[in-house]
Amino acid sequence: MAIAQAMCTAFKQELMLGTHNFATNGNAFKLALYAEGGGGKSSTTATLGAATTAYTTTGEVANSGSYTAGGGTLTKVAPTTSGTTALTDFADISFTTATITAMGALIYNDTNSDKAVAVLDFSSNKTSTSGTFTVQFPTADASNAIIRIA
Amino acid sequence: MFDLNVGAVGAVNIITSENGGLSNDQIADMLANKLIYISDEAPEPIRLQAEAFRDRIRNLAQYYIELARKEERASICAKVREAGQPELANAIGRL
Numbered sequence: 001m002a003i004a005q006a007m008c009t010a011f012k013q014e015l016m017l018g019t020h021n022f023a024t025n026g027n028a029f030k031l032a033l034y035a036e037g038g039g040g041k042s043s044t045t046a047t048l049g050a051a052t053t054a055y056t057t058t059g060e061v062a063n064s065g066s067y068t069a070g071g072g073t074l075t076k077v078a079p080t081t082s083g084t085t086a087l088t089d090f091a092d093i094s095f096t097t098a099t100i101t102a103m104g105a106l107i108y109n110d111t112n113s114d115k116a117v118a119v120l121d122f123s124s125n126k127t128s129t130s131g132t133f134t135v136q137f138p139t140a141d142a143s144n145a146i147i148r149i150a
Numbered sequence: 151m152f153d154l155n156v157g158a159v160g161a162v163n164i165i166t167s168e169n170g171g172l173s174n175d176q177i178a179d180m181l182a183n184k185l186i187y188i189s190d191e192a193p194e195p196i197r198l199q200a201e202a203f204r205d206r207i208r209n210l211a212q213y214y215i216e217l218a219r220k221e222e223r224a225s226i227c228a229k230v231r232e233a234g235q236p237e238l239a240n241a242i243g244r245l
Contacts, residue, residue: 007159092180096171105162118159131167136180138160139187148158 002036002059003104005121006050007147015149019112022079022088022147027111031093031135032071033102034059036125048106048119055106055114065098067133073110077140087145094134101127105135107146118147174219178212 014020021027032055034046039061046059055070063069075091090107105120126133138144163183165176172180186204188197223242231239 005159005161094172100166102164120159120162122162122164126164126166128166129168131169132165132171134165134172134180136163136165136184138162139184141187143189144160144187145158146160146162148160150158 002045002047003034003121004049004119005104006052006119008052008116008118009050010053010115011117014115019115020109020117021111022076024076024078026076027109029074029076029090029117030055030071030108030110031074031090032106032108033061033067033095033100033133034104034106035061035101036103039101039103039125046104048104050119052106052116052119054116055108061100061102064100065096065130067095067098067100070110071105074107080140082142084150085142085145086149087140087142088147089140089145090137092134092136094132095128096132097130098133099129099131100133101125102133174212174216177215178208181211181215182208 011020034040034048036045036059038045040046040059041057041062044058048059057069060069061067072093072095074093077089077091079086079088081087102122103125104122107117107120109115109117137146142148163180165172165180167173167176182204185207186200188200188204192200223245227239227243230242
């Protein structure tokens with residue numbers, strides 16, 4: 001599978017090294033959209049998964065509407081805990097007036113060398129046509145939050 | 151030895167539109183899904199009750215989203231009309 005949902009292995013190591021700061025006044029994180037089947041810019045295909053270490057332009061969708069190379073900056077919600085699980089969350093992100101077909105996304109640390117955090121697999125192609133492309137993050141709880149450490 | 155179970159990434163929901171922004175229904179669904187999560191593993195009576203509650207919240211949200219958009223358009227129409235563009239104001243009003 002070219003895009004496989006995962007928390008990137010390098011990210012797990014970098015957590016132990018203190019590379020990533022999810023506090024609201026911490027690092028800037030971005031979300032970039034990717035396509036399979038040659039649907040990325042210059043007919044490229046994304047290969048993303050646990051082994052991904054950093055943002056790449058290969059397979060990224062082309063600029064359209066408010067979507068530009070590198071994707072959009074995520075608005076962070078301060079990390080918290082629920083029971084024995086630590087979790088963090090982001091506000092939903094939208095790209096408007098955009099014609100986009102994407103199969104997945106990469107969350108990465110824009111402050112620290114574009115280091116990869118997590119790969120999101122949409123399971124199927126999602127398309128907006130001269131419209132809005134919204135990524136809604138899951139409920140921020142111990143069972144569903146976008147990034148959890150149990 | 152600590153066994154840290156790292157690696158949980160939640161599932162996102164993708165909402166898209168064509169030739170315009172998201173509809174009132176789509177936004178209401180987003181709100182209800184974010185506000186009330188119902189586990190597939192919940193006992194059926196509880197799950198059904200929760201789903202009914204979520205539907206009520208969703209329908210309420212849909213009504214007020216529609217109202218908010220309508221009122222916003224009315225405000226925009228008034229400003230555009232004040233600026234001497236009555237035809238454009240009428241076109242916005244018909245949205």
